[in-house]
Amino acid sequence: MLGLLRQITQEVTDAQSLPAALDIIVRRVRRAMRTEVCSIYLVDNLTSEYVLMATRGLHSTAAGSVSLKEDEGLVGLVGRRAEPVNLENAQAHPSYCYLEGTGEERFRSFLGVPIIHHRQILGVLVVQHEEQRRFDEGEEAFLITLSAQLAGVIAHAEATGAINSISADQEKMAADVRYKGVPGSSGVAIGRGVVVFPPADLNVIPDRTTDTPETEISDFYQALEAVRTDIRLASDRISEHVSEDEKGLFDVYLKILDDDSIAGEIVRKINDGQWAQGALRQVIQAHVKQFNAMDDSYLRERATDLRDLGCRILSHLQEKGPKIKERFSEPSIIIGEELTASMLGEIPIHNIKGLVSVKGSGNSHVAILARAMGIPTVMGVLDLPYAQLDKVELILDGYLGQVFTYPSDNLKENFQQVVNEERQLEKQYETLKDLPxxxxxxxxxxxxxxxxxxxxxxxxxxxxxxxxxxxxxxxxxxxxxxxxxxxxxxxxxxxxxxxxxxxxxxxxxxxxxxxxxxxxxxxxxxxxxxxxxxxxxxxxxxxxxxxxxxxxxxxxxxxxxxxxxxxxxxxxxxxxxxxxxxxxxxxxxxxxxxxxxxxxxxxxxxxxxxxxxxxxxxxxxxxxxxxxxxxxxxxxxxxxxxxxxxxxxxxxxxxxxxxxxxxxxxxxxxxxxxxxxxxxxxxxxxxxxxxxxxxxxxxxxxxxxxxxxxxxxxxxMAQAQDMLSEVMELPHAEAVTQTMTRLMREANVERLIRPSKTTIE
Missing domain, CATH: 3.20.20.60 (Phosphoenolpyruvate-binding domains)
Structure with a gap:
């Protein structure tokens, strides 16, 4: 079972799109469990509905067009309970809801398990069988284990842009989509995002379109030739210490880089409008996926060699490309999977409006640095599709730890009022400098x-x-x-x-x-x-x-x-x-x-x-x-x-x-x-x-x-001591924070640290 889980997880990780990833899951699970149906329903965060995204066994035309409300059907029941539902006769259950057009009426047995990531229901994984029987404990355990493994993979893939979110179309994305993190540094920022990433890491390269494919292709070929030179030099350096057979590995590397192989695929993607680094990532990951799926252990190891070659090309591309600070023509909101102090050090401070980090917490060093510089910051926005947000308009709310993408004019107006009040508070603070x-x-x-x-x-x-x-x-x-x-x-x-x-x-x-x-x-x-x-x-x-x-x-x-x-x-x-x-x-x-x-x-x-x-x-x-x-x-x-x-x-x-x-x-x-x-x-x-x-x-x-x-x-001081007395016996942190917020409001001092215009809860 463990080997099968690893194979499925690896295939999903390497998938290039959401449909491809989900199709892998339903196809492999259906075969592994010998069931007649395997389906995946994912939660649409905009509507809270469970959308049938992939299926093997139900009518394929239903995928993407059939959905259930969060309180509807057995799928909704699994989501509400956040635990498996295992039924030998699903149609007899009071929560059963027939989905017209799916062809599920002939399937009796039902097993659904939730896909949960950080307490959030991402969806439900379902298997069904025509025979009226209850799935045994082993089958249920396998599905639970698989869903737990896949939850993080799906969430991370959506966040990095390796697979697109359910609501990836621009019309839906324009509807003030909110992502929750934790406050890093208070304040509000409104501006366009700039995605930054560490060098020579293929996994974090975002997709970007290019208007100059000729330049991208030229840069790619220069990087390719630089890697070929590196490989030849490496071969020459060790030629006296290895046999001809072992030296032949370097010839294999050079052949992989031939125009008829990987290089040609990358150029075609660039001509289709993708920038060189994104095209490189797509092609290398696709080939790595193929190698990882092979049964032969020697061939599987070639995936490592291919990934290494990809990183070498990327390193040369990034040397050729613009440095981080050259990408800032205006103050921007900096976004990254894991922002570091060294990344911030490469950006002119006056061009940083705000910071958003997918990883990290409110007490990460970057958050501490942001507070010292007075830069609004949100940390730990785990489900943010950050790789898709380069040059996208954003609103960052550092008070409540949230990020809004594609904000509407009404939302921007509300938050602009908060920004204006913050400026007024800053002017008040200036008068306090010399006072005790x-x-x-x-x-x-x-x-x-x-x-x-x-x-x-x-x-x-x-x-x-x-x-x-x-x-x-x-x-x-x-x-x-x-x-x-x-x-x-x-x-x-x-x-x-x-x-x-x-x-x-x-x-x-x-x-x-x-x-x-x-x-x-x-x-x-x-x-x-x-x-x-x-x-x-x-x-x-x-x-x-x-x-x-x-x-x-x-x-x-x-x-x-x-x-x-x-x-x-x-x-x-x-x-x-x-x-x-x-x-x-x-x-x-x-x-x-x-x-x-x-x-x-x-x-x-x-x-x-x-x-x-x-x-x-x-x-x-x-x-x-x-x-x-x-x-x-x-x-x-x-x-x-x-x-x-x-x-x-x-x-x-x-x-x-x-x-x-x-x-x-x-x-x-x-x-x-x-x-x-x-x-x-x-x-x-x-x-x-x-x-x-x-x-x-x-x-x-x-x-x-x-x-x-x-x-x-x-x-x-008497007021402060009264506040302390009231919170010291409270049972948990949230109660302390809520009580202190109320007491500070009653003392008329909350207005001194946070704009009166309430940000959106």
Whole structure:
């Protein structure tokens, strides 16, 4: 069974169109289960109807023209229950609905299983038999297993454009189609999409039409010749080390690239109007599919060779083609399967209106970067057909995490009002720059910023930042091809310390591992988030740790505003060891004649173990800073970068709120500073709760700072504490968010962070 499942799944993955993929399923399932009918009904998201999309056994003319309402028939019953329906006499069931024109009246037995992807019903897979019998447990298990495998394949194929969606025609697509993701950065963007993708990856190449096929063909032939040259050079380099038979493999590669073979097919597709990269993808995938379907294992392995050749040609094509930044003639909404910081780095910031990523969550690094730059962003839009959206008009709603394609004039007008109100709010924020973050009844809260680049200094001071609560030292480490020297680090840290002097600057020691890797210091682990990261790495490499601490202390000479923070602390012994090393580094720098003072030292609370040792840790250091991003993901066992579980990640989860309050309660009499430096600090709703708990410093992106200040200055501490009391006993995160939304509206502060014009729920 497993081999059959793999074959069917692979064939569907390689299909070039939705009808072809579905026909593969019904044909192979009907044969495998020896049934007389196999059919697939898919949900049309625009009408919520189940459309008969493919069948073997019913009248073929019915495919695409017959449908059932969501509450109609046995197919609708399977969808509503989201579980199999197995009947030996389907026509006797009260939910049975005869579909005229299908010829199903003679089939008695019925087995339907739902096709589910991320809790969403994509459709129903049905088998039927004329004989009146109940399908056995083995047959039902096979169909369930197959539908589970195919759900992800179908959803991904629709999203990447490898197979078209049910409503692919332009008339239906114009009807304000909405796709749901998760909010990454608040705000609204209206504009045309530009699809970006990583280099030399055939699977993510979108289809595009071309008006200049001659140029595309010329570029293709140049890339083809470059690959032929590469192959000949590779053959020459190893000719002395292999036999003639083995060397003959390179001749096979060259023959594959002949005009009479694959190259000719690609040129024909270009002449039909497809751009060179899209034509290459289509032809290579079609041939890979043929090889994968072969029974001979040797021939199946040739699929790998063919895919490699395709990637080599693509690489040369992309060198010839326009670079990412050359594709932007106007501000656009950037779309990708998985946006990365390096992709954004190639695009002029002023040309980015918004960001949409199919993968990732609201706490992915790209989302954090977007919030820092004030760019509206939606993450984890798993079902978005992103490859079909190049140059398509879009609306991005970063408040509710949704994307609209082909928006109507009415919808654009509604969202334009939101954009106009956002501009008015920005003008209000400008008046707050030099005002303290103080509640109406006189409680003072300090607002710091998180930084990582020298460019952050000016932006942060312009927004009224009172200090740096987190300087990420891994950023300057990441942009180099080696570890920076001690002297280089002194210059880097000095810029931050001078820029904010005399205000405090908290510099975190190197925090690599997990999802932060250095290209010259790779860490390969099966479970990196629970592995060698943060303080664990630097204490194992004293040469790295001591050079960094010495550089920090030297950079603080004559300024005396340095604070050092230790990441990923899970026990007191790590703190004691690090403190001894810091004191040693301080003594060495003093001996060299620098005018320095012993910096205040603190630890990050970001793993559950540290929460339960907060009192002991506070007795060792000068301050504690909660890293809410990691603490939330560790408490909830949710990888914040995984879109499959992104909806489970919430800093408003009762367990997170109680852990945060527990930290305050434990260290209340220890005389240490207490701050939060995760993304939670920059969320005005969360900031109210954190202030009410007793945190005295919140550190956030510069973009978030004015919003938090605006809210805090318009409530009293008493109001904040009342809000905290009301939500602390609530049972789940959604209840906390809904209650806080209501309370903020009643306090008349919701208007300060979100336009009053409601976006579409």
């Amino acid at each position: 973050c103080e509640t109406k009844d006189g409680h003072r809260l300090n607002l710091y910023v998180n930084t990582g680049l020298s460019a952050d200094i000016g932006r942060s001071l312009d927004r009224g930042a009172e200090g740096i609560g987190l300087y990420r030292t891994e950023v300057p480490f990441m942009v180099r091809d080696r570890f920076p020297t001690e002297a280089e680090q002194v210059q880097i840290y000095r810029l931050q310390l001078e820029g904010f002097a005399p205000a405090p600057v908290t510099v975190r020691t190197l925090d690599i591992g997990g999802d932060k890797a250095l290209p010259y210091f790779p860490i390969e682990e099966a479970n990196p988030f629970l592995g060698w990261r943060g303080i664990r790495v630097t204490l194992d490499h004293l040469e790295i740790f001591m050079a960094q601490i010495r550089a920090m202390i030297k950079a603080s000479a004559d300024l005396h505003n340095l604070k050092i923070m230790l990441p990923m602390i899970s026990n007191a012994a790590e703190v004691e060891e690090a403190l001894a090393l810091i004191r040693r580094a301080f003594a060495e720098v003093k001996e060299e004649g620098y005018n320095v003072k012993m910096p205040r030292v603190g630890v990050m609370i970001e793993v559950p173990a540290a929460v339960y040792q907060a009192k002991e840790l506070a007795s060792l250091v000068d301050f504690l800073s909660v890293g809410s991003n990691d603490l939330t993901q560790y408490l909830l066992a949710v990888d914040r970068n995984n879109p499959r579980v992104a909806s489970l990640y919430s800093s408003h989860h009762p367990a997170v709120l109680r852990a945060l309050y527990s930290i305050v309660d434990q260290v209340r009499d220890e005389g240490v500073g207490l701050s939060v430096c995760g993304e939670m600090a920059g969320d005005p709703m969360s900031a109210i709760l954190l202030m009410a708990m007793g945190y005295d410093v919140l550190s956030m992106s510069a973009t978030s700072l004015p919003k938090v200040k605006a809210v805090i200055r318009n409530i009293t």
